[in-house]
Each structure stands twice: as structure tokens, then as C-alpha cells.
Amino acid sequence: MGTLLLFPAAAFLCCALLVSGISYSEFVYPNFTASNLQFVENSGTFLSSRNGSFKAAIFNPRSNQINFYLCVIHVASNMIIWSANRDSPISNSGKMYLTQEGISIFDEKGNLKWSTPKISARVNAMMLNELGNLILLDRYNGSLWESFHQPTDTILMGQLFPVSGSLFSALSNSDLSVGDYNLTLTSSDVLLQWRGQTYWKLSMDQNAFVNSNYMAEYMAVNRTGLYLLGGNGTVVIIQVALPLSDFRVASLESSGHFTIKRFVAGKWVNDFTGPSDSCQIPLSCGRIGSCSDGSVSNTCSCPANFHSAFLNSTGCVPMDSTYSFYPACNSTDNTTDSNSSTLSYLKIGYGYNYFSNQFSGPVREGVNLTVCQNLCSGDCSCTGFLYEDSSGDCYWMRSYLGSLMSDTERWKDQSGYIKVLAGSSPAKPGGNNNDQSSSKFPLIVIVLLPSTAFVILIVFLGFLWWRMRGASCSEGSTKPDRYNNPPPSEELEDSLHIPGLPKRFGCKEMEAATDNFRTLIGSGGFGAVYKGTLPDNSVVAVKKITNLGVQGKREFCTEIAVIGNIHHVNLVKLRGFCAQGSLRLLVYEYMSHGSLDRVLFSNVGPVLEWQERFDIALGTARGLAYLHGGCQHKIIHCDIKPENILLHDNFQAKISDFGLSKLLNPEQSGLFTTMRGTRGYLAPEWLTNSAISEKTDVYSYGMVLLEIVSGRKNCLFRTHSHSLEGGDSSGTSLSSGSELLYFPLFALEMYEQGRYLELSDPRLESRVTAEEIEKLVRVALCCVHEEPSHRPSMATVVGMLEGGIPLAHPRIESLNFLRFYGRRFAEASTVAGQRNDEEYALLYAQANISLPTSLSGFR
Structure with missing residues (x-):
């Protein structure tokens, strides 16, 4: 959103530009034309900031060259801080035009070389402000376009450099064309890259202090240093403290260095250089x-x-x-x-x-x-x-x-x-x-006669058949040691060279780590999970993939290469993998408290306190926000549920199984509908064959959030006194004194009546307030809007939970579908004595509602 710039209307009348070039204004107006020749006596300058610190000019970086650019220049140092047509220079007779449609630059033959993108309203003026920002204004003095939003190779004080933004180096000080070096801001770091290859990270610099695991939203330089900021500017993620200065810039130099320097006593003083090793x-x-x-x-x-x-x-x-x-x-x-x-x-x-x-x-x-x-x-x-x-x-x-x-x-x-x-x-x-x-050594090229080639082909196919028969070492058979230490020829044949793969473990190594897969700690749609200990004594969870949907090792490893390169404090870390023959193992860090469903729904052990629940909700939201927008490859989880939220020390939430949905066998229809996801958490678009997006995860997160509030599954039992009882007890049966309750509908009704305390887990008793419950319930209901476009992004959810973004009110008209789901659920309650489990399964599948475990083993 453009920044609203307020100044007296009379300023437009008294600040007219004197075309002689002797004095300048901070404003020019449509139908204005400038060229270097037109303002040659003043080095092409046609605009100046009010404080005189910056100027705009049709300028050439070196007086002996013929290439001219539209530039914003720091006057005292004559440093170019922004340029428009850097890849399309013009001659001294080329012209810049300001019209109501924006800025256009033409060469001497009238060919268009550069222009601003299409603008939403007519341009009323062009302004160069005191920060060095070139701005196009509408008639209400609102910003239509800003050079600060289109940085080239330099960032100034007062300029916010957003996540996913990039700076590109110039080829040299005299040639402003885009070079091969670029700086990119991610949600957690600053990267320097050369032709797509990273060669420096800010977080690894000895002068950078990593302060938080929050997601960064923008980078800025100010009087005290360089900062990566999140939480609407309230949280410092990375800080580089520097000497106080009233004016400094951060630049990506043509040499490939990222520098931060201040202007003192008429000269630039370098305060920071990355990388420090040239x-x-x-x-x-x-x-x-x-x-x-x-x-x-x-x-x-x-x-x-x-x-x-x-x-x-x-x-x-x-x-x-x-x-x-x-x-x-x-x-x-x-x-x-x-x-x-x-x-x-x-x-x-x-x-x-x-x-x-x-x-x-x-x-x-x-x-x-x-x-x-x-x-x-x-x-x-x-x-x-x-x-x-x-x-x-x-x-x-x-x-x-x-x-x-x-x-x-x-x-x-x-x-x-x-x-x-x-x-x-x-x-x-x-x-x-x-x-x-x-x-020097060449590839060995063997030219084979047709008959010899045929014999070798038969031998090779026989070898492949033999290997496929003995591919897995996890079925109790004893395999040769070649699985961990194969001869060079077999290693070559079995080699996978996919960039970015995490550590690859051998089959025997995993058997030893898990004591021959002895300790089962969980199971799910992808297979069983076993506890293991690596040689360095670190405890791991080893997931044996049994329902593999992809065909072959390379596809599996390509998926793992993506997952293995994603790191966030709220995502379970992938330590490594094993892929030999038909065996597929994933090695994760071990989560000491297991999955959220075991802790949240169990009546054994201490109850989760409200602050612990809130921290779990916030951590899960941060992890999803990172998957959706913080990592290089956007990942839609497609199966957010308490079973896939694992808890580490101090109940720190970590999302598991992200990115694995492509590996699932589509025949797993007992747990997954359409393509993937779990009934009870599926967004409506799954059932209507609409486009699946990250908003599908937002819906599932909202359903999980309601369960965090109530401490029970969203489909549970309620007595006539409205107390919530044993929604996860497998021995519970329907009686005349209880009824089935679809909790999302109950939450909507209590929201409409403002009765939030009735939604909380009764085990919390009075240790939670209505205001605390209201916050999570409102966020949850916003997340489960029927229309995906009405749901907030996960980044917005994080902002609402943290308090940096105002809490939204859910749209009732977009939640009326919950009333339909609730009616279908009530129908199942009234005919409990007339339907068998198979009929219940069909009914609940149609209504996208998960069955209570007492009625069916369908889930």
C-alpha cells in the first residue's frame, strides 16, 4: 500500500521548476521532459530534494562515456543510489518523459528503453523526498509508485527492504548494467549469490547477532546498524550493531561484496563487509x-x-x-x-x-x-x-x-x-x-560388437533381477555387507547424485540404530515409526515408509532433497534417509513428548495448561507460515492434524510429515479423501474439486485450533448439562442422557452469543479467561471460512496471535456451511440405534466429519 504523503496544497503552486536549471524543486508535473543536453550545465539534474541531500538527473557515471541513466544521486558524495534504465542506457540526447501514465525513457531514435509499470491512477506529480525516494503521486498526494519499492543495488535509511526482495550488482562503477551477483532476503537470513550459487550468509558472519527464530518481514538500516525485523517491526531477528551515524547506506558492490558504510566529514567510512574473506x-x-x-x-x-x-x-x-x-x-x-x-x-x-x-x-x-x-x-x-x-x-x-x-x-x-x-x-x-x-583422466569408452553387447545386456538384466530380490534388509534376512560398503562398481550403478540430499544412511546402519526395528513409537498413513540411537548417541525417530506412491528411488530422493533443505524451529528436522532397493526410511530428530493428540486428548497425566496450548498454536502457525512463504519451495502440507504436530522439550510444537504427501499411495482411502488429508480436517474445496492452495492448510489449522481450545476431538459427546465428556474414550456409547456434538458449530453459536467460557477444556477449570479463549476461537473461525479467499494467510494468523495484527471477526455468512455439517451430525445421533457402523461411515464421509471411535473403526 502506498504511503500517504501530506503537505499543503499551496506547495504545488509555489514550487514550480525553473527550467533554466539554476534552481530546482522537489516536484515536477506531467508533460515534463528532461534530457542531459537540456540540463547539461547542471550535469543533467532536474529535481532536488527539499533538504538538498539528493538529486534526480539524466546522468553518466563517468564523464568520458556515452551511456546515460535516470538516476537518484546522493549530492555530497555524488554516489548513485538508484537508477532506472540500468540495462538500457541512452545517449545525452535521449529523453525522459513524465506523463499522467508514469515515467518513460526513450533513446534519441524514439525507441522506448524503460518505463514504470502500469499505474492504478493518473499521475499528478513526481517528487524526490528528503530520504532519497523518487515518488509518483496521485491528486490526493497518495503514492502510486516509489523507487524505494524497486531497489537496484543500494538501500538507504528509511527504506524497508522486504522478504523475497533482491539487490543486483552493477557490472562496474561506470557500467550500471545488472551483474552476476545478487542479494536476497529470506524469512530468516540474507544471502549473497553468484549465478544461483550461494557464497555468503549474514547469519554466519561473526559480526551478526541472531536474536530470534521469528520470520523476518523486512531488512532496514538505521543510525545504529543493520536489522532483520519481524512482527511488524517489533522483533529483531538478526542485528549488526554499527557506530552511530546520521546517514548510511547498504550496497551490493560490483565486486560481489555487501557493504554498509556511513558518510562522515565528506567521505565514506566502511563499517561492515561481507564476506570478510575476499x-x-x-x-x-x-x-x-x-x-x-x-x-x-x-x-x-x-x-x-x-x-x-x-x-x-x-x-x-x-x-x-x-x-x-x-x-x-x-x-x-x-x-x-x-x-x-x-x-x-x-x-x-x-x-x-x-x-x-x-x-x-x-x-x-x-x-x-x-x-x-x-x-x-x-x-x-x-x-x-x-x-x-x-x-x-x-x-x-x-x-x-x-x-x-x-x-x-x-x-x-x-x-x-x-x-x-x-x-x-x-x-x-x-x-x-x-x-x-x-x-588427466577420460571416461572409458568401450565400443562393443552387437553380439557382445547382447550378452552383456543379458548379464546386466540378470544382475538387476538379483538385486531387486534382495533389495530390502529389513525383513529379517541377512544381506551381504555390500549394502553399507558396496564395491565401486555396484556403488556406481546404485549412485544417486541429486543436489541437496541430506545424510544418507546404510540399511545395516539403520538396523543397528533401531535394534532391528524393535521399539515402535507410532504409526500413520505413511507407515510405522521406530525409536533409534545413532552412533553419536543422538536419539532419532525412524519412519519406515510402507505406503509408497512414487515409482523408484530417484523420485523419493528428489522429494527428500526438498524436505532436507527446509529448516525452521517449528518443523521437525530431517536428519537423513535410507533408500536401498524397496526400502525407504526417513530419520528425524526425536520428539520427547510425542504427538499433540496423545497429550491433548488423553485423560492420563497432567493436563496441558492454557499457555502451553497457546504456545503450541503459535508455533504450529509459524511453521505453516514458513512452509507457505518462507522457504524456497512453497509446500502445502495437506494433512494438518494433531497427530502431525509433534512436541519437543517444553512442549515446543514442530510440524511433521510436511512435503511427504506426494509419497502417499492413493489407495490409502481409509484415511485420505480425494488425494490427501484426514476427514474432520478437510477443507470444503476437497469435496468440490476446487483448486487446492495453502488456504487448505489454513482450514485444517483452524479445526486443530478448536480442538486445542476444547481439549477434545471436534466430534464428541455432550450431556444435557452441556458438560463435555470423554470424547476420545473408546468405550463410550450413546445413551438417552447424551448427544453427539459437532464442536465447530457449537463454537460458532457460542461466538454469536459471546459465551466463550463454555468452549474451554473443563479440565482447565478457572485457569483461563474468556478473553484468552475468544482470541483463539475468533482466529479459528476465520480460518475455517468456506471460501478460501476469506481465510487469512498463515502469516496473518501469526500476526493476530502475536498481537501485531488486529484480531479479525469471522464472517458469519461464510460459516453457515457448519450448520449443515452440524445437522448431518445430529442425524447420526438420532438414528444411533438404527444404523450399523458401515452406514455411519458413509454418512460421515459425505458430511466430511470424523467418526467418534466408539461408533466405528473407520478413522
Whole structure:
């Protein structure tokens, strides 16, 4: 929403621009035209902020060049803080036009080079305010468009940089075109990336203080430092404290550094630089250039088998001119036009690392050098690899080759190989590296006669059949040790090289950790869960997937790669996985208090106090909000229910089974309807074949929230005295003194009457107030609106629970469907003696209501 800017109407009349260029105003009006030639005496300046700190101009960064841009400039330092047409410069005769439709920039031939997006109302004026924000105003002085909302490479004080926003570096100080470096703000961190590869995170910097696990909403710089803020600006997630300053900026430099600097006594003083080690910059020494001593100043050289072409510009090239760099693919199809028979590798020696390794991790762990090589050879996005002798870890260089980091002590057992197109027959890896030829190794290409190929095909198919028969080691049979330590040939055949996979465990390792799957701690739609202990004595929960819907190991691992890279305090952490033959295991952190349903609905043990319930509700909301908008891949859970909310120490809520819905076998119709979800928590759109979105999870969350309030399932028994009794007791039966109650409808009726205390868990007695209950009930009813568009987002739910967003009132007209559900539920109550369990199951399925366990085993 645009910011409303108030100032006297008379200001428009007295602030007219003197076209002579000698004095400026903070306003210009439609039908205004500017070019550098028109204002050449004043360096193209046509607009100035009221305090004189900023100006707008048709400007060229270097006086000896011909490229001009529409810029906002800090006057005292002549620093460009924003530019419009950075990828489409014009000449000094190119023109900027301000019309009622917005800003347009044309070259000298009249070709459109840049314009503001379509604007909702007519432009009445353009203003440059005292913060350096270029704003288009409507006739009510409301903002239609702001340069602060379209940042380029710099953030100023007073500017709020939102989550998912990006800054892009310029190619150089004189060329403002978008470069290869970008800064992105996520809900929990600030990332620097080069061509899609991360090379720095703010949270890992020694000067950054991580203060909270809340989700960030925006980043800002002020007099005291840099902040990531959430909770409508009330919660500090990450803070970088800096010396006091009245003016500072945060910029992504053309070098790839993120800097924060203040302007003092006529000069810029640098207060913060990330990364502090310049060798971490992807192109610090050009392609394949070796960088050392990056904390002070770069020392660049070329590794073995490479020499300097134009060091720090294009980097290093192979010494043997018959070799050329491998042309990596730019897609995910893993194909390339290069003939695989020409592939080779140049060894660069030991003591090297690559900038992205600490953020992407190894592609595979515990493999031999040949497997690592063949993994890279089989993927066209791999342009080289690093191999650690001691651990067998295999790291890739992806797509675009950057600089190497050199430290012979730190990475003394890590060797590197660069993928090239070969012109002669090089040596295999691991050989003598005294000369150039000994550091190269090709893919072995075997040309087979048709008859020989047929024989080998038969042998290969027989081998696959033998492996499929003995794929699982969890059925009580004893398998060879090859499952944990396969020979190189079998390891290669069974290899999976999907980027981002978490730790992969062996089948035998999991059998040992779980004592041969001895201790069962739970079960659900995906399979059984067992308690286990890893060699480091950490306790884990091992989920054995038995109802697998995907076909094959690769699809399973692709899903796990997504899940394994999602980290949030309110999501259960995936420690690793096992995928061998038909066996699928997921290894999660162990939750000491089990699932919410066991604690909430049980009459054994202490009752959950109200503050504990509220914290569980808030934690669950935060976890869902992160899945919906905070992580790289939006994830819709599709099965939010108390059984999938696990409780850790101090009853900290963590959502489980997120992202696994694609793995479910659709034949699990006993628990899942349409595609996935559990009856009683299914949103109405499941039953009408409407589009499924994140608002489907919001509905399920609302149903869970009502159960948290009442301490009972939403379908429960109520006596005539309105007391709630034993909704989860399997031995309860219908009697003349009780009736079935559909709690969501009861909650709606009590909301309409303002009788909130009747909704609370009676076990809480007087330890909760009507105001506390009202808050959760109103949020819950808003979440279960029939129309998905009327439901709040989970981020808004978090804001309402935290108090940063005003509590909304539910729309009664969007909740009337609950009355229909309630009537269907009442019908089941009145005919309790006339229907059998099978008939009840059909009725409840039609009404999307979960059965009480006393009536049927359907759930």
C-alpha cells in the first residue's frame, strides 16, 4: 500500500521548476521532459530534494562515456543510489518523459528503453523526498509508485527492504548494467549469490547477532546498524550493531561484496563487509584462479596444469591448448551437445576448496574417487569436482566455474579436478601428477560388437533381477555387507547424485540404530515409526515408509532433497534417509513428548495448561507460515492434524510429515479423501474439486485450533448439562442422557452469543479467561471460512496471535456451511440405534466429519 504523503496544497503552486536549471524543486508535473543536453550545465539534474541531500538527473557515471541513466544521486558524495534504465542506457540526447501514465525513457531514435509499470491512477506529480525516494503521486498526494519499492543495488535509511526482495550488482562503477551477483532476503537470513550459487550468509558472519527464530518481514538500516525485523517491526531477528551515524547506506558492490558504510566529514567510512574473506567471492581471481590470503588482499595464481591468460579478468586456462573448458548445460535435462567420449579431467592438485561448498555440502559422502568422477561425468551441470581423501566426500563445481580458495594446510587432503573437452588421451585419476598428462583422466569408452553387447545386456538384466530380490534388509534376512560398503562398481550403478540430499544412511546402519526395528513409537498413513540411537548417541525417530506412491528411488530422493533443505524451529528436522532397493526410511530428530493428540486428548497425566496450548498454536502457525512463504519451495502440507504436530522439550510444537504427501499411495482411502488429508480436517474445496492452495492448510489449522481450545476431538459427546465428556474414550456409547456434538458449530453459536467460557477444556477449570479463549476461537473461525479467499494467510494468523495484527471477526455468512455439517451430525445421533457402523461411515464421509471411535473403526 502506498504511503500517504501530506503537505499543503499551496506547495504545488509555489514550487514550480525553473527550467533554466539554476534552481530546482522537489516536484515536477506531467508533460515534463528532461534530457542531459537540456540540463547539461547542471550535469543533467532536474529535481532536488527539499533538504538538498539528493538529486534526480539524466546522468553518466563517468564523464568520458556515452551511456546515460535516470538516476537518484546522493549530492555530497555524488554516489548513485538508484537508477532506472540500468540495462538500457541512452545517449545525452535521449529523453525522459513524465506523463499522467508514469515515467518513460526513450533513446534519441524514439525507441522506448524503460518505463514504470502500469499505474492504478493518473499521475499528478513526481517528487524526490528528503530520504532519497523518487515518488509518483496521485491528486490526493497518495503514492502510486516509489523507487524505494524497486531497489537496484543500494538501500538507504528509511527504506524497508522486504522478504523475497533482491539487490543486483552493477557490472562496474561506470557500467550500471545488472551483474552476476545478487542479494536476497529470506524469512530468516540474507544471502549473497553468484549465478544461483550461494557464497555468503549474514547469519554466519561473526559480526551478526541472531536474536530470534521469528520470520523476518523486512531488512532496514538505521543510525545504529543493520536489522532483520519481524512482527511488524517489533522483533529483531538478526542485528549488526554499527557506530552511530546520521546517514548510511547498504550496497551490493560490483565486486560481489555487501557493504554498509556511513558518510562522515565528506567521505565514506566502511563499517561492515561481507564476506570478510575476499577469497570467498566467486570471481575474486577469475575462472579457476587460485585465491589465498583473502582477509587482507587477494593473492592470485593459477593451479597446476593451468596458466594465466588475463588473471582477475578471465582467469586461468589449460596449459595444453588442445583442452578447453567443458560447456556446462543451462537446464536440468542433464544433456549436452558434447560427445561424452571427449570428456577428460585436469587435476589441479591438493589444498583447494570452492566458494559454494560450505553452503551446498557434498554431493555424495564416503565414495571412492572413481565414483565421484563418474557422478560428475554423468551430469552436464557438473564442471569439476573436489574429492576429500579422508572422508570420501565428493563436492561439485556447478554450471559456471568461479575462483578456487587455496590453503594447503586446511584442505591438505582435498584434491580438485576440472572437467574439460580432451584433445589427447590423458591419464586416470589418482596416478602420478609429476607431469601434465598424468593429471588427466577420460571416461572409458568401450565400443562393443552387437553380439557382445547382447550378452552383456543379458548379464546386466540378470544382475538387476538379483538385486531387486534382495533389495530390502529389513525383513529379517541377512544381506551381504555390500549394502553399507558396496564395491565401486555396484556403488556406481546404485549412485544417486541429486543436489541437496541430506545424510544418507546404510540399511545395516539403520538396523543397528533401531535394534532391528524393535521399539515402535507410532504409526500413520505413511507407515510405522521406530525409536533409534545413532552412533553419536543422538536419539532419532525412524519412519519406515510402507505406503509408497512414487515409482523408484530417484523420485523419493528428489522429494527428500526438498524436505532436507527446509529448516525452521517449528518443523521437525530431517536428519537423513535410507533408500536401498524397496526400502525407504526417513530419520528425524526425536520428539520427547510425542504427538499433540496423545497429550491433548488423553485423560492420563497432567493436563496441558492454557499457555502451553497457546504456545503450541503459535508455533504450529509459524511453521505453516514458513512452509507457505518462507522457504524456497512453497509446500502445502495437506494433512494438518494433531497427530502431525509433534512436541519437543517444553512442549515446543514442530510440524511433521510436511512435503511427504506426494509419497502417499492413493489407495490409502481409509484415511485420505480425494488425494490427501484426514476427514474432520478437510477443507470444503476437497469435496468440490476446487483448486487446492495453502488456504487448505489454513482450514485444517483452524479445526486443530478448536480442538486445542476444547481439549477434545471436534466430534464428541455432550450431556444435557452441556458438560463435555470423554470424547476420545473408546468405550463410550450413546445413551438417552447424551448427544453427539459437532464442536465447530457449537463454537460458532457460542461466538454469536459471546459465551466463550463454555468452549474451554473443563479440565482447565478457572485457569483461563474468556478473553484468552475468544482470541483463539475468533482466529479459528476465520480460518475455517468456506471460501478460501476469506481465510487469512498463515502469516496473518501469526500476526493476530502475536498481537501485531488486529484480531479479525469471522464472517458469519461464510460459516453457515457448519450448520449443515452440524445437522448431518445430529442425524447420526438420532438414528444411533438404527444404523450399523458401515452406514455411519458413509454418512460421515459425505458430511466430511470424523467418526467418534466408539461408533466405528473407520478413522
